[in-house]
Amino acid sequence: MNRAQIRELVRKKRNSLTKKQQQEAENALNLNLIQQLKHYKNAKIALYLTNDGELGTNKLIQSLRTLNHQVYLPVIHPFSAGYLLFQLHEENSPMSTNRYGIFEPKLNCSQICPIEQLDILFTPLVAFDAQGNRLGMGGGFYDRTLAKYYQEQWQKPIVIGLAHECQKVDHVPTEAWDIPLKWIATPEFNYRW
Ligand SMILES: Nc1nc2c(c(=O)[nH]1)N(C=O)[C@@H](CNc1ccc(C(=O)N[C@@H](CCC(=O)O)C(=O)O)cc1)CN2
Numbered sequence: 001m002n003r004a005q006i007r008e009l010v011r012k013k014r015n016s017l018t019k020k021q022q023q024e025a026e027n028a029l030n031l032n033l034i035q036q037l038k039h040y041k042n043a044k045i046a047l048y049l050t051n052d053g054e055l056g057t058n059k060l061i062q063s064l065r066t067l068n069h070q071v072y073l074p075v076i077h078p079f080s081a082g083y084l085l086f087q088l089h090e091e092n093s094p095m096s097t098n099r100y101g102i103f104e105p106k107l108n109c110s111q112i113c114p115i116e117q118l119d120i121l122f123t124p125l126v127a128f129d130a131q132g133n134r135l136g137m138g139g140g141f142y143d144r145t146l147a148k149y150y151q152e153q154w155q156k157p158i159v160i161g162l163a164h165e166c167q168k169v170d171h172v173p174t175e176a177w178d179i180p181l182k183w184i185a186t187p188e189f190n191y192r193w
């Protein structure tokens, strides 16, 4: 299967999960990651708002806030095409919808966090394989935005892909720009490379 075929197949799969399965997955992911991140204090953590059958993040966002972490969300860069910015997201932050119909914070430059100052960055993904290869929605946003950090000796942020178990495939055909992940969390497991 090529990248487009895998994308189509896995997007269908995750969109066909029932509400109950989605809810259970979201709850389990929350418990998994709260346990995994328990040594962090007042961390800056980038997440995303759920779209297209992706693993739910609302519960995790609420828990992280309760634990005094700061939550950031991606905002599509207003003029650097294909890049993301990460903006602070609080309970009542003004929101707007981007061109894909995904909620994102209304751009406020004073609340943007440079990537190297984030402690943890969670990426959405469509499919992953046993080697940590990641396939996204096809915009190249995360690959492009993180490319600069991948080239240098990279300490921060820790990048963690989030996915349902059903998004694991035998093999993701890779491209030169793809950034393999060192950690993918599902509701059930943590895959580390
Ligand atoms: N929840 C979430 N937020 C995210 C991402 C994501 O994958 N998930 N992104 C990760 O990069 C960025 C947005 N990238 C996206 C790229 C394509 C489509 C999408 O639905 N594409 C349609 C075609 C839409 C069109 O061109 O008008 C499709 O493939 O059906 C959505 C998001 C930033 N925010």
Ligand SMILES: Nc1ncnc2c1ncn2[C@@H]1O[C@H](COP(=O)(O)OP(=O)(O)OP(=O)(O)O)[C@@H](O)[C@H]1O
Binding pocket: 124, 125, 134, 135, 136, 137, 138, 139, 140, 141, 142, 143, 144, 145, 147, 175, 177, 178
């Ligand atoms: N580092 C980069 N520099 C320039 N272009 C890039 C880079 N990374 C990806 N692209 C471009 O973005 C397009 C989409 O890439 P790809 O199919 O890998 O996206 P994706 O990983 O599925 O999406 P996303 O990262 O947004 O979840 C490709 O055509 C590629 O040319």
